Structures are given as structure tokens and as C-alpha cells.
Amino acid sequence: MPRTTRYDVTTWPVGDAAEDIGEVINSIIADVRDRQSVLGDGDRGKPGAVIAIPPGDYRLRTPVRIDVSFLRIEGSGHGFTSSSIRFNVPAEEWPGLHELWPGGSRIMVDIPLREGLDESCGAAFFVARSGSPRISSVEFSGFCIDGLHFTPDGSDLAAENTYVNGKTGIYVADANDSFRINEMGFVYLEHAITIHNADALSIHDNFIAECGSCIELRGWGQASKVTDNLIGAGFKGHSIYAQNHGGLLVTANNVFPRGASSVHFDGVTRSSITNNRMHSFYPGMVVLANGSAENLIASNHFLRDSEPWTPFQGVGNGRDDLFGLLSIDGSNNSVIGNHFSEVVDPATVRPHGVAPTIVSLTGGSGNYVATNHFVALDVPAAPGDSAFAAQVDALLATGASAGFSVTTVNVGAGSDHNTILDSGVDAEVVADRDTNAVRATPGVGVR
């Protein structure tokens, strides 16, 4: 074993990790590639390397380019702290703060960006390799990728509240196999993780918050999992998005506001959204779009209430209350055993005066919606200046609230041959009883 395969960015002789960790890591990868020049020596292969990032601040000016398999990049601290809260504290109070920035093993993404560049040019870690086999077993673990600042988007929002800056944490351009992203922190990036054409991907136990979008699985993919993460996107983006995936397992995630959606599936089939806790300030929490079929949505907790924090009051995702907290355009999906809480001030419902829709079937057929529980409470909005105190207060407010009317399940004209069981009393289920099978939840006192 002549040379180590364990690299440390702080001791590598090329570059200065504090000033440009991208240059340092690219130099290390070049060294790994040099050592992998032999395709196969008998049954020996190209085992790769681990690159360690001790706790510290590391500016990244040069994007890291990864084109070798079996590379693990690991830090010693996900380093999340809320930049959103800090930037909404008046600047004159900053000297009184204990700290201003995220920490841990912290990559400060400081790539020079020009208008019109492709989104991938703003990626701190850019992974691409064509040919066969697909690039495999690249692992990211235990460090923080911080986009530092958001930028003005032309709206009235303060620049630091726009969730826009052209930066991406990890961008995978080509088909890949058995990647892992574990125990990472992502903050203040327009896109945290964007991965095309994933097979057997695992995104597990990360902290991904205050990013425009958090997880985007684009192109196509199969047999992957997004599990046990703490996630919360910005109001323009998705917390979890997947396109043309089959066999995706989305489970055990705690998805907090304020994403435009918590989970958005576009043409996704035979996948699971089970056992997640999801919280949103807008309709459209889970969207199964574009013919998404045979998916299972079970044992999830859906909570939609209202934005309690002053800086984002009045911001929405453009959807009204007829859209549904769960909206399905597709066939043969299962919606079983979920809890839905709609906790809003009826005066804020749009269009004014309607009964909000909770589950909306807009197209397709053969969906099975059974044994779901719906709670609708009238709670006047009570905004506050502290992000977390206002949110906790709102979360715990149940006592004085009264119920109000909702449509628990709405089957639109474009959807038929669905089965709806025990998911709302008769008046709450809007569906053509001739073209759908409906058994309403028994009402109290009705035998």
C-alpha cells in the first residue's frame, strides 16, 4: 500500500482550501484519476478515495468536477444555522448575535455567475461522466454547502428573502448508480441537490433548508430513496421533486414550510410517499402530475396552516384553495390512512367563501382513497416577528378553534372509476356516484 487514499483538503500541497477549496479538490481528483490509469489488473479495480474536510470555512470559487466513481467527500459537521432568521434581524442588532453564519465543515459557494449561464454553471459540485458504466458510488457526507446570499428578483421582497441566486449545491448531469448523500447541510442555495437519471440513489438523514428547491430528481430514474431528512424549500420551489421515476421511496421525512410543494411527482409511477410529516402554508402540498400512476400515499401527516412570520406574510405559491392539499392527475394511485389538518382563517380562503378542497382528483381513473381523516379548524392568523416562536405558537394553537366546511375529496370531471371510502361524510365528498364508488364516513348519530 504505497500511498494513502485518504486526502485532507487542509494538507494537500496544491491550492489553499480556505481561499478556493474547489481548486484543491479538483487537484486531488486529478491525482485519484492518475492512480486509476490501469483499467483492471486481474481482479483489482479502481477503488477511489476519500477527501476529508475538517470543520472550517472554505471558500469555493472553482466548481468541483467529479468524473470518477468511488469518491467519498466527507466533513465533520452539517453546520446548519438559520441564515433566513439572521438576515431578517435588523443589521444594527447583528453585533449582539452569537454568530452570523452557518458553520461545521462549511463550503462558501462564491462562484462568479453571469447572466445567461446554464444552471449547472452555478453548481459547487458538478458530476458528469458519459459512457459505460454509469458513474457509481459517489458519496457526500457530513459537510455544509452554503450559498451565502440570495439576490434581488425584481419583486418587493428583500434580496435575502428571494431564494434566488443561481447557485446549486450538488448537480449530477449524467446517468448514475448507487450515489449516497448523507448527513449533509444545505442552506441558501437556489437548488440544493439536482440529480439526473438516478438509479439506486440514497438521500438520507440530511438537513436541507432555506434553499429555493431542495431535492430535484430530473430526467428519469428508479429504485431510489429519499428518507429521514429534515427539508424545507422556499416558496418558489419544491422540497422534493421527481420526474419519470419508478420505485421511488419517499419516507420518514419531516418536510417543513415554505415550499411551493412538499412533494411534486411529474410522470412518476409505482412509488411511495409514506409515513412523512409535511407542513405547508399553501395548497398543493403533494402533487401527482402528468399521469403519475400506481403510487402509494399512506400514513402521512399533512398540515396546512398560514404563514405566521412577518417577512413572508402575503407570499403564496399562486394556488387557490380549490387546488387541494393533495392533487392527483393520474390513475390507480392509492391514498390510504393519511391525516389532513387544514387550519386557516376562513377570511383568507381564495376564492372567497369557497369550501377548501383537501384531496383533488383531476384526471385519470382507478384511484383508491380510503380511511383518511380530515380536520378543518378556523384559526385566526396571528403573525409574529420571531420565526420560530411564531411558528411554534401557531403549531400548538388548537384550543379555541371551531370547525369549518371543506370538501374532503373532489373528483373532477376528468377523473372517474375511483373508489372513495371513509374519507369524509356524504356532503364532504364531491364525486359523481354513478362513475365512482363512494362510501361516505358515517356521521355521528347516523346508524
Add this chain to the structure above:
Amino acid sequence: MPRTTRYDVTTWPVGDAAEDIGEVINSIIADVRDRQSVLGDGDRGKPGAVIAIPPGDYRLRTPVRIDVSFLRIEGSGHGFTSSSIRFNVPAEEWPGLHELWPGGSRIMVDIPLREGLDESCGAAFFVARSGSPRISSVEFSGFCIDGLHFTPDGSDLAAENTYVNGKTGIYVADANDSFRINEMGFVYLEHAITIHNADALSIHDNFIAECGSCIELRGWGQASKVTDNLIGAGFKGHSIYAQNHGGLLVTANNVFPRGASSVHFDGVTRSSITNNRMHSFYPGMVVLANGSAENLIASNHFLRDSEPWTPFQGVGNGRDDLFGLLSIDGSNNSVIGNHFSEVVDPATVRPHGVAPTIVSLTGGSGNYVATNHFVALDVPAAPGDSAFAAQVDALLATGASAGFSVTTVNVGAGSDHNTILDSGVDAEVVADRDTNAVRATPGVGVR
């Protein structure tokens, strides 16, 4: 990068980690704090440090005090072995044992304790910081905190079986954000983890057993997760306890006896207890107390059977069999798709001769209890002297057992407007049919 941010307790020049690791870690933290004296240098922050604890025995005489963010303390081995089994082996057999103590990266908590001190004084790791922002991203990973011994509690129990010693593993006193506790081991502590006012906390993949209480989330909190742990408290305490939390996700835990409760929620709202396996020797496995509302309890496996191990025969948690394995005092909760097994010797039921209650609704309204399966088996108690052999035998005993009568759902006088579907045949559901909606599970042969 002039100095490393990776510290090793065995090479730090101050103190002797073998004799007092607390002194060593506090000295390291002081060094970290010194290096964090600049609030912000442009966009550079205070990234923190990682403190490594190699495998070994480390006595802790001085409590560690943590008041800096972005600190990671990591060991290389959770080190659990059963002290409970060992202490119940006759001392004359100890020389024949392979080992007597837990191991791994093992902290031996040996803090001098006096009567009347606050509980927090017995904490091996004490975290506190007031002001803004809340202390963030403190991580504990991969080591063992061992309380060594329990002490007499005035009862007839042997001292090592009391679960009392005034010691706590990790105690967090102030509001905090994005903490992580992963892959740790906790054993023989009166309290393993006590955390006040948590936001986005993750307690994941730990081994927490033979502690008085395991996880206590006190004060208030939100958007946290307790996932994929192996947990088992003592008969006086809670395996998982939360107070005034919203959006808490408790999932994928395997909770074994003998906690007074497996999960106890006090004023908790909009949270999930889903997909756990829970096993207890007493009623009151899951308790939703004090107005806990809009929680989802789904896809869990509940097993209540009888204490099979001789040293704890006759010990209980003070609740009788009318209390319910699941007891709810609160509104708008969902209980969907759970399996309940009540496997007891009817002669041991208290009050004598009653049909035990499985799900009890004692107060509140609007709860939805649907599609739960209840199994009640009469299995004579067969105690044994080996902790695990007796338990495995009991777990696997099903063949010769007969059924007996239970009340699957009992709606007390203080609770109304609940919906109970397919959760027991008509005679098993005790509820006022005028003030609740009940659809009994169809009986065999009844069409």
C-alpha cells in the same frame, strides 16, 4: 489553515482523558471559543470543531459544558452491552464472564452527586446558551455514555434494578436548532437525553436502553424527528416523551420494554407516531395526554405481554387494564391501521375479571379510529432466569393460546363526536352510539 479543527481527547495537552474526560473536553471547547472571537470577518463565520473519542474507557468527573455552535463530538463505538443482565448474575459467576462493562468509546459518568441538586447537575454533557441565535448544530455521534450503577430507591428492588442514580447523559437547557444525536449508546442513566425547546432536532439510529427515561423533549418544540432508534426505558420512565411539541415525527423505532410508556405526549399537536414497533409489559404504552390534538398514530405494532424475567416479576407502572394500551385525552387525533396484541394471563388482569381496554378515549372529541386489528390471547406467564431467553420464548409463544374478551375501543363519558370504524366487532366497542359514529368490524358469518 494554520491549526487543525480536529481534536483528539487522547492527545490534548490539558488533563488526562482516562481520568477526567470532562476536564479535557472543556479545555478543548475553551480553545474553540478562543478561535471564535471574531464575530464575522466578511462572510467568514465560526465553524466549530470536531472532538474525537477513540475507543476506550474515559472517566468523567467534571460535566462538559457546551455553549458553542457547530461542535461535533464523535466516538467509534456505541458500546452497548447489557449491564442489567450482568448485575442480575450472581457475583460469584462474574469471573466467568467475558466482560463486565459496556465498551466502545465509553464515557463513565462519575460525577459526585449530592442530595437536592438540580437534575441538570448530574448531566455528563450540559448544553446551555441564551441570547440569539439559538445554539445550533451541536452533534453527538458514535460513543457510549454509561452511568455505571443504579442506587437504592427505598423499595425492595436490588439497587442495580432501580433505574435511579441522578445521572443524565445529555441535557440541553436552552432553545436550540438543528441538533443531531446519531449512533450513540446510552446505558444505566436515570435520564439518557433531556432536551428543552428543540427545533429541527434529529435523534436517529441510536441505542438507548436500560435507562430510567430515554428521550425527553421538554418545554416546547417543533419540526423534529425521533427515528430508527432501538429504545427501552425502565419501568418508572418514558422511552419517548414530548411536551408541547408540534410537527414531531416519531417513526421506525423499535421500542422494547420495560418503560412505563413507550411514547408519552403531553400537549403535543400535529405530530406523528407512525410505523414503530412497540413492546411493553404494562398498560399505557402510548399516552396522548393533556389535550394532545391532531396527531397521527398509524401503522404501529403494539404488543403488550407480561414480564418474563424473574428480577422484575411483580413490578408494574401503576396502571390497571382499563387504562388502555393507547390512551387519548385530546381531540381530532387519527388512529389508523395499527396492530394491537394483548397477550396476558387473564388471572393477572386488574381489576380482577374485567375485559382489558385496548384503545381508550377519555377526553376531547373528533378522534378518528379506523381499521385497527386487535388480537387478545390468553398465555400463562412463564417466567425465566435469563433475560433474553425468557423474552424470546414469550415472544414466540402463540400456538397453544386461546382468545379472551377485550374492549377494543372504549369511549369515556368525557369524549364525544368520535368516529370508530372497523376497530372491533359491535360488542367490543364501548361507545355511546348517539354521540359517536361507530361502524363495527363485521363478525364472521354475519352478512
Add this chain to the structure above:
Amino acid sequence: MPRTTRYDVTTWPVGDAAEDIGEVINSIIADVRDRQSVLGDGDRGKPGAVIAIPPGDYRLRTPVRIDVSFLRIEGSGHGFTSSSIRFNVPAEEWPGLHELWPGGSRIMVDIPLREGLDESCGAAFFVARSGSPRISSVEFSGFCIDGLHFTPDGSDLAAENTYVNGKTGIYVADANDSFRINEMGFVYLEHAITIHNADALSIHDNFIAECGSCIELRGWGQASKVTDNLIGAGFKGHSIYAQNHGGLLVTANNVFPRGASSVHFDGVTRSSITNNRMHSFYPGMVVLANGSAENLIASNHFLRDSEPWTPFQGVGNGRDDLFGLLSIDGSNNSVIGNHFSEVVDPATVRPHGVAPTIVSLTGGSGNYVATNHFVALDVPAAPGDSAFAAQVDALLATGASAGFSVTTVNVGAGSDHNTILDSGVDAEVVADRDTNAVRATPGVGVR
């Protein structure tokens, strides 16, 4: 702290890790054992050690024998890449491949095997210790165990497609407590993990694929968990198998083809198979055999479709379509809230022309099958030469398909007193209505 407890296989003076890592690790374990010669010095114990395996290729000629508690073996990369795909690429194309072998911290299992040796002789890591206490807290983390090649099995299959080679990754022979297997990779082993008599075992977040069988829990056991793994066995073996276990939690796994079964329980009680995504090419995906009782099977996604990849066309597991995707011989189990998709070309159904069975109850009584959704689609088989492209295409194919008839639940003559609710319309549920309770799913237009 006189000597370190952290060992590195590349710097240990005995042996050469590149040529025989087994010799090196055994020498390290001997050193650990020497240092553990004192049973207990007051409250000091035998804390163990961590053995680090940096990324690299390590041949293993000598099996590692582990007989000490508190040993952690850790690598820096699970290193999976598909050997199955590579071996099915024509050899003349191999020079154009980026890499031929798995990587990461890679153990190349190269044990000389003779006919007639016990299976345990082919284990790379063999764990055994009798006496008390049970061996505890052995941890495997973050490395790759590669069996290199499969061997001819006498069939027409190419040698590399047989899933046979007599090699096992980790074999535990004796009763054990609190073991952990995390973030590992296993590939091209006949048996990846075989563990007897486990208590509080955790197998979490691993990549176990292209092995004959993946996880086998034999003998007996309790209170263990198999969570959040990516798993896929060969057509002869089990992805997850357990025998005489109680309180086992199998959750959040993504189980892909082509195992003969996804989960097979033999005499298992009071356990959970919840919230998994499972995909198979054959009937018999989940089997509860031999009196398995009181288990919960909930919120799972079952997909059975047809083998799309040319090399394995025509291979099966010997079960016909009357066997059931889920087959239960046992009592008091719960099957709640699952989604089943049967997507096959009816011409391939065997016996020819039958309606395939989805859930089959063959023996026992008191099972509860409720609120399950069944989708049956007629999709002509369209095999392809690329393993993942063909699979993704098949996974996403839903649009043009028509439905066909299935038996959603079949209660055989040996099973009675079951309850079947909302799990198929009347004609789809084959059960004696006198000895079982059946409430069919309402049909469309039927009020």
C-alpha cells in the same frame, strides 16, 4: 492513554493488507484481545477498538475471526457498482468501460473453497463466541465486500449469472447483542449477511445487491431492525429472511428484483413489515410461513412485473401465479393499507389462463386484511439488452395498458375466521362467507 485503539490496516506491521487483509485484521484482533486480558479493573472494562480500511483493493485469503465485543470495522466507501451488468457486456467491449470492478474500501473475497465445506467456511468475516455474556456491539460500517465471481451451477445460465459461489460476507454463528451493520456495500456473494440468534440487531442504510441472498436472520431472535436499505437478491435467494424472530421491524427498505422473495418469515411473530417498497419479477414476494403470527404488513408498495433484461429471461422462482404475491400460513396477522400492482402479460400467467392471486391465506385463522388496493395491468413484455434502461422503461410503462382479472384475496380451505374488508370487489375475494367475515370493496355505480 498509552496506545491508540484506532488501527489502520494499511499501517499495521503484520501482513500486507493488499495481499491478505484477513491476516492483518486477525493480527489486530489478537492485539486487542491481549489488551483486554484484565476482566475488570474496578469499573474499567474492555472497550475494544476501531479498525480503519481506507479506500483501496484488499484481497482476503484468510477469513477474519471475531470473538471480541466492541469492535468496529469501518471503511470509507460502500463501493457498489454493478458486476452483473459488466459481466453481461461482451468481453470485447470491456476495454471501453470506465471500470470493471466495485470499489470504495473493497474487500476482495478470495478464500480457497473446497466442495463439502460448511457454508460458514466461505465467510469473509466469521463471528463466534460462546459463553456469557453474548458478544456485543460489533459494528461494520462503510466498506465493500465483493465476492468477485459466481460459478457454474450446472444450469444453462452463464457462470456469472448463477448467484452461487459459496462465499458469505458476514457470518455470525453465536447469540449476539446490539450488533450494527451500516452503510456497507455487498456484491457478488452467495450470502451477504447471515446472523444467528440476534438480539437488538440493526441493519441500516446498506447497499446489498447482486447477492444470492442478502439478509438471513437464522435460529431465533428478537427486537431487531432492518431499515432503510437498498436490497436485491438473486432469483434463488431471499432479500430479507427471518426465522423464529419476535419484534422484528422491517421498514423503509427499497427491495428490488430479483429475489425469489422480498421478505420471507419462517415462524416469525409480532413483527412488522411496514412502509417498504418492494419490486419482484415473480410471485411469492412476501411469505409468512410456518405459523408466522400477529405480524403487521402495512403501507407497503408491492410491484410484480416481468423480467425485462435479456440474460434472465425465462428464469423464475418455481412459483406459479396462484401462490400469491403475499402468502400467509399463520394466524392473527394484519394486512392493512398496502398497494399491490400486478403488471404482467396475461399470456405468461401460469397455470395458463388463471386469474393470478394477490393475497393468499393458506393456513391459520384470525387474519385481518383491510383497505388494500389492487391494480392489475396487462402489459406485454418488452425485453431489452440494457439492465437499467429496460427496467426503467418497464417501470414507467402504464399508459396503454388494460386491466385483467385477478383474485385479490384467496382464503384457502386451511384458513378460516379471517376478516377481509375493502380489499377487492365481491367477485375478486374468494373466501367462504360462512367461516370468514368479508366486506367487499364497493363497485363503481353500486350503491
